[in-house]
Amino acid sequence: MQHPILLIDLDNTLYDYERAALTTRGEVLTELGQALGAEPATLHAAWEAARRSIATAASGHELRRARFALLLEPYAARGDAELWAARFTCAFSRAVRWSPGAQAAFERLAAARCVMVVTEGYDDIAAATLAALGIPTITRLATHGTGTTKRDGSAFTAALASLGAAPKDALVIGDNYALDVLGSAERGIASLWLTLGREPPPDPPRTLRGTARDLAAAAARLVP
Numbered sequence: 001m002q003h004p005i006l007l008i009d010l011d012n013t014l015y016d017y018e019r020a021a022l023t024t025r026g027e028v029l030t031e032l033g034q035a036l037g038a039e040p041a042t043l044h045a046a047w048e049a050a051r052r053s054i055a056t057a058a059s060g061h062e063l064r065r066a067r068f069a070l071l072l073e074p075y076a077a078r079g080d081a082e083l084w085a086a087r088f089t090c091a092f093s094r095a096v097r098w099s100p101g102a103q104a105a106f107e108r109l110a111a112a113r114c115v116m117v118v119t120e121g122y123d124d125i126a127a128a129t130l131a132a133l134g135i136p137t138i139t140r141l142a143t144h145g146t147g148t149t150k151r152d153g154s155a156f157t158a159a160l161a162s163l164g165a166a167p168k169d170a171l172v173i174g175d176n177y178a179l180d181v182l183g184s185a186e187r188g189i190a191s192l193w194l195t196l197g198r199e200p201p202p203d204p205p206r207t208l209r210g211t212a213r214d215l216a217a218a219a220a221r222l223v224p
């Protein structure tokens with residue numbers, strides 16, 4: 001059965017989140033170390049501690065600002081947290097790259113079906129990431145601040161409601177088994193899991209319609 005609506009995941013489906021995050025952290029903390037005269041290893045440890053102690057905020061920018069404020073506390077530059085948060089956001093946008101084959105696959109899917117990007121995270125970060133990839137931001141839904149989450153499927157039903165569509169119309173495509181496959185199953189929405197080379201877990205929900213290595217393989221199957 002063909003699904004007219006495709007709800008496509010962002011992190012690790014369209015681009016390699018871990019690679020972009022590591023590149024960004026390395027670049028920004030190196031610059032910060034030079035500015036403060038501090039050892040990079042000290043700043044990396046402090047950044048990890050700040051990440052652990054500040055997990056959520058009103059926006060992605062506020063989250064980064066609060067973490068930099070904590071990291072800068074021992075130094076005479078605490079007032080610069082806002083600026084370093086902005087520099088981090090710019091560096092992250094520079095570090096975002098399409099996964100191999102994902103851009104052509106996304107364009108192929110978007111040309112044939114109605115595509116919406118649904119991501120578990122902050123709207124401002126999602127907007128910047130999609131802008132870095134060159135995807136029109138009208139097609140996104142991010143969960144933080146909307147009271148929805150992929151985990152119970154409410155993010156997917158909210159995305160469908162915004163399109164005037166029903167669960168039966170949609171196929172969720174994503175790499176996160178717990179969020180994209182099990183979350184969508186909670187609302188009876190079909191899914192296609194991107195394995196990224198991993199073995200599928202046993203006892204999949206009946207809504208799982210198949211697996212594909214990555215988005216390129218998924219697009220080749222859905223739009224032959």
Ligand SMILES: [Mg+2]
Pocket residue numbers: 009010011012013174175176
């Ligand atoms: Mg993902």
